Amino acid sequence: MIPTPSSNSLARCLPAALASLMLMGGLNAGTISFSPILSDAESGISQGKTYTHTVDFNGDGATINGVVFGAGGLIGANYSLTGAAQLFSGNNQNELPSPGGDGVNDLADTFFYGGPVEVLNLSGLVPSAFYRAGFIVSGWGGSAQLLKGSDDNIQRLFDRDGDLQVETGQLTPVIINFDYQASAAGTIELTFTEGTLGNSFHQYGFFNELTNVPEPSAAGMAFMALGGLLLRRRRD
Structure with missing residues (x-):
């Protein structure tokens, strides 16, 4: 199965989203x-x-x-x-x-x-x-x-x-x-x-x-989501 564009896009965006989460409150x-x-x-x-x-x-x-x-x-x-x-x-x-x-x-x-x-x-x-x-x-x-x-x-x-x-x-x-x-x-x-x-x-x-x-929980959730996507792509 070829990965869908949506999963590729999400995988690319997650690192930036994670960085944004870590910067929240420090602006x-x-x-x-x-x-x-x-x-x-x-x-x-x-x-x-x-x-x-x-x-x-x-x-x-x-x-x-x-x-x-x-x-x-x-x-x-x-x-x-x-x-x-x-x-x-x-x-x-x-x-x-x-x-x-x-x-x-x-x-x-x-x-x-x-x-x-x-x-x-x-x-x-x-x-x-x-x-x-x-x-x-x-x-x-x-x-x-x-x-x-x-x-x-x-x-x-x-x-x-x-x-x-x-x-x-x-x-x-x-x-x-x-x-x-x-x-x-x-x-x-x-x-x-x-x-x-x-x-x-x-x-x-x-x-x-x-x-x-x-909020470590928010960062952790982002890491988990990214890991899940990478695992899915490997299986596909």
């Missing part, structure tokens, strides 16, 4: 984006999302839309921050109106800073899964910064306070988002390097959100 990996915060409710932080880390640096903790950011030092559960040993408390720059922004205000009132190079290490992640690390910042005065993830070791230029201008022309807190893929060991190293001397990144607090987990 945004390695990108930086900015989300202005006008209130707690509009921050995008939600109990409906899966977080591995929610940390309020150098603070007493904060709650945003029911998500608890625990009080965090330089070392905590499945994370460590080096190079930012100086502490600042009592920040009230660009606070959100109360009561709608109390959670963000609580988180942004303290931070670590001071190092020309600051390194945040995260562990306990799902191996090779895709994540979004979100760093909440308040307007302090923009300065150039470089952010590098150990998943690709590419430095990316951004402003310390993100994209702060809103329609009213006023400064507002911002979430600086970094999308990445965890290592096979379930880790990531994020390196912040100041672009101008004496203007370090301010570590107010952060979350780490799981955005996609590779």
Whole structure:
């Protein structure tokens, strides 16, 4: 029996389809984006999302839309921050109106800073899964910064306070988002390097959100389908 065109076509297409399956969820990996915060409710932080880390640096903790950011030092559960040993408390720059922004205000009132190079290490992640690390910042005065993830070791230029201008022309807190893929060991190293001397990144607090987990079952099904086609062609 001569193999039908449909089986030949499927056999040729399966490798590409398998590659597409493996890339799903990773299209945004390695990108930086900015989300202005006008209130707690509009921050995008939600109990409906899966977080591995929610940390309020150098603070007493904060709650945003029911998500608890625990009080965090330089070392905590499945994370460590080096190079930012100086502490600042009592920040009230660009606070959100109360009561709608109390959670963000609580988180942004303290931070670590001071190092020309600051390194945040995260562990306990799902191996090779895709994540979004979100760093909440308040307007302090923009300065150039470089952010590098150990998943690709590419430095990316951004402003310390993100994209702060809103329609009213006023400064507002911002979430600086970094999308990445965890290592096979379930880790990531994020390196912040100041672009101008004496203007370090301010570590107010952060979350780490799981955005996609590779699906071995889907890849396995594709391999099985391809194997079945090849076996059928051999028998034919």
